[in-house]
Amino acid sequence: MRGVGSEPLEEFVARMAERVADPGRTAAVRATGMLDSQTEAAFDRIALMASRLLEAPFGFVTFVDEQRSFWKACAGVDVADPAGRQSSVSESFCQYVIGLGEALLVDDVRLDERTMHNPSIESMGVAAWAGVPLRSPEGEVLGTVCVVDTDVRRWNDDDARLLDELSALTTELLAARRAHEDASQARAALIDVAEHVRSRGWLDVLAHLTRRLSGAKSVDEVAEAIDSNGAAVVGADRLVVGHLEAESGLIVLVGHDAGRGGERLDPTQAGSAPFALALRSGKTVAVGSRAQRVDEYPDGVMLADSLGAEATATVPLRTSEGSILGVLIACWSDEMSPGVMPLSQLEVMAEVCAQSIARARLADDRRALVASLQTALLSPPPPVAGVDLAVRYVPALDSLGFGGDWYDVVPLDGHRVAVIVGDVVGHNAAAAARMSQVRTVIATLAQTGMPISELFAGCDKVLAPRSQSTMATVAVVVVNTAQRTLTSTLAGHPTPLLASPDGSVDVLAAGLRPPLGVGSSLSRPETVSYSPGSVLLAYTDGLAETRDGDVDTDLLALSARFGRLSHLPPEQQADRLLAETSHGLGHRDDVALVVARLL
Structure with a gap:
């Protein structure tokens, strides 16, 4: 109950x-x-x-x-x-x-x-x-x-x-x-x-729109839902969302196909444009024809023409608390008397849209804050001779952004560097705190010269009295630029990938033992050679997992993406891997990754 x-x-x-x-x-x-x-x-x-x-x-x-x-x-x-x-x-x-x-x-x-x-x-x-x-x-x-x-x-x-x-x-x-x-x-x-609600078809469209708005996690997703389903609800040819940027005070148009998506409009310079009047007055502005627009709202002619709109209704996006977050613009390609426009329905939809945008903004702000805190915990990698590096951390879209994923790059001597990625269970501040503990211990033990085969057992020994409940998966790859070798060991973690200069991708051979916090057995690292120009990818499972959850299929798909992108500079590779994995919809799990081109 x-x-x-x-x-x-x-x-x-x-x-x-x-x-x-x-x-x-x-x-x-x-x-x-x-x-x-x-x-x-x-x-x-x-x-x-x-x-x-x-x-x-x-x-x-x-x-x-x-x-x-x-x-x-x-x-x-x-x-x-x-x-x-x-x-x-x-x-x-x-x-x-x-x-x-x-x-x-x-x-x-x-x-x-x-x-x-x-x-x-x-x-x-x-x-x-x-x-x-x-x-x-x-x-x-x-x-x-x-x-x-x-x-x-x-x-x-x-x-x-x-x-x-x-x-x-x-x-x-x-x-x-x-x-x-x-x-x-x-x-x-x-x-x-x-x-207006009489037909079952309209009910189905309304149901779909409501579900999409309820689940929207970003302003773009709100706009996409309105653009895809909102016009049918109110009988318009097109709906356009213009959200008000808090920092700049500009209106950003999103969610339409008129070629002006993402354009920023300044309400203070828009004079009689309906969107500016709606923002200032908090009231709906209905314009029935281009002739009326030219006569009464001349500053709004250019925008309406670009949208292919003869008649428009511009409704402020007002929350139940009274805040105005932007405007909703309904467009019709033919003339329409304001008296027959579905203004009451538009105003209800605008309030629903405003509440959805407010929720999405709050979630965006929280994720940005905690992501910055997480990034502060994850210092940028030091320059390493013979290795071109890119690192990334992205929080899960459905969490506040605090997570247990991390990366680290630890120089061991003049020609050896340890590339480390790991994942402590959880997506909250406690997970981030445990992550910081584990990350620091592993890096410190590696820098003191502890053999890689003993690294995980040593970490278990240090952390056991302090954090009985910590369970983490970790991958460590030691790059030896003098001998051109990779020595790897895993504690229950996804296997790193190695792309050859020709773009072929292999799963990196690595010694495997249970996750940290589960057992203290030694691992047996494995060493392989690499050719100059090869690229190493170490990552956490959020980069590979899909909703279907088939591990083998997910790994094959990630290997294919990685091989196709391996010719790019590491920074571009990292961005493209993240973008292609999320398909623009955000990640369901935290993601940490290290891309290292071996020169």
């Missing part, structure tokens, strides 16, 4: 009852006018989307006062009369969400002490339940957007995110109703939203 802490049941029940009966909250519920109201297509579609997207038999939009949970919309329940679309608070699972003030997803309601005695388990056959708060524009919890399943199931984070987006859409509908003083205008706005 996610969303519930470890407080005693009695305390939770008391707090829940207090929040359900809170006068401020119940007054906000009544102020919506939703209690005992007739069904409305827009709300019905939101309940239907919840049911379909989460593949649950029942979907609800509820408003809860101190006595009952009123079902403003219910998918899977064929009841139109308001008197039949409600249940008592004691029968409702919505009470738990109000008590928590956050999402609640219960895989099996019969097993959790908070829900196991709810009467709806018997009366409605509830087996699994998932819901999120439905909030007023001021933040009061009015009820929920929720789904019910009659079978036990495993909910996931994507389910919660989808419900959150549908709840945000419902809040937007409530805000729109309040904003329209004329009740007929309010009904027209709601009917417009309802008509």
Whole structure:
């Protein structure tokens, strides 16, 4: 049961009852006018989307006062009369969400002490339940957007995110109703939203877009999702995201195919351009034709022409906290009256896009910070006669960036240098701290002249009293430039690769023993000769692993990439290896690597 802490049941029940009966909250519920109201297509579609997207038999939009949970919309329940679309608070699972003030997803309601005695388990056959708060524009919890399943199931984070987006859409509908003083205008706005979500095809596109935005880990991924799927949602020919760079204050256009991707626009120099006006005013700017643009927004003509747009709607990307992160530009190739543009849908999409960009920026900032800290731990390699070196460390995209991967280049004497890569288990600050320990010990032992065959056993001996739980894989390759030999030993680590001058690649022969922290046996290093112009690649497993996880196939693929790139200078090789491994989507695991051209 996610969303519930470890407080005693009695305390939770008391707090829940207090929040359900809170006068401020119940007054906000009544102020919506939703209690005992007739069904409305827009709300019905939101309940239907919840049911379909989460593949649950029942979907609800509820408003809860101190006595009952009123079902403003219910998918899977064929009841139109308001008197039949409600249940008592004691029968409702919505009470738990109000008590928590956050999402609640219960895989099996019969097993959790908070829900196991709810009467709806018997009366409605509830087996699994998932819901999120439905909030007023001021933040009061009015009820929920929720789904019910009659079978036990495993909910996931994507389910919660989808419900959150549908709840945000419902809040937007409530805000729109309040904003329209004329009740007929309010009904027209709601009917417009309802008509737009009528087709199943649109629902599928919306579901796909929501999932992509929820999973986006960078601003580029947000823009790509909007570009690929957003236009179909609002009936535009193209959508363009322009995000505001915090450092420069410029708008960067991303995610469109008009040949201007990545262009930076200065809002302070853009005058009457719609994007600049939207940023300054925080309001949507709709332009129905080129003639109108020339007459009213002349500074925006060049950008619109480059996008092939006759009509445009430029919406500020505003977060729920009020920050403006850029603009969303909808483009149509034909003239269109601003009165028929789907502005309400665009503004909802812009808010979802803004929240996704805010999450992606936060993740980017965290990764950049911890990557810089990691890089500070990994000093640049010293110059080595007879060896041209490039080193890289890249944090995992789905972590904060602190990891246990490392590289090191340790000169041993005038013609020998140790190339070391390793991987301590973990992707956090603790892993980085253990990594620093192991890296320092191995480098120190190597510099004191300890034979490579004893290096790992010596490291185990030093670290055992200090860090019982440290487990690490390590590869050490000693390059002897005088004899042109490579002597290698591995502690449970992926085997380094050696590319010959002709581009052929071999797995480097190496002595193998278990990882550090597992055993203290000696290793038996192996020595091979190399030809001048050969290239050594030592790496951690994040460079080779793919989602399929087939080790042999992954190694063959990495060998092929390495051989194809081995003619390049080491710096370029390192960058290309990283780029081609991630396919521009980031790495699932930390990556450390050393590329060494042997002269």
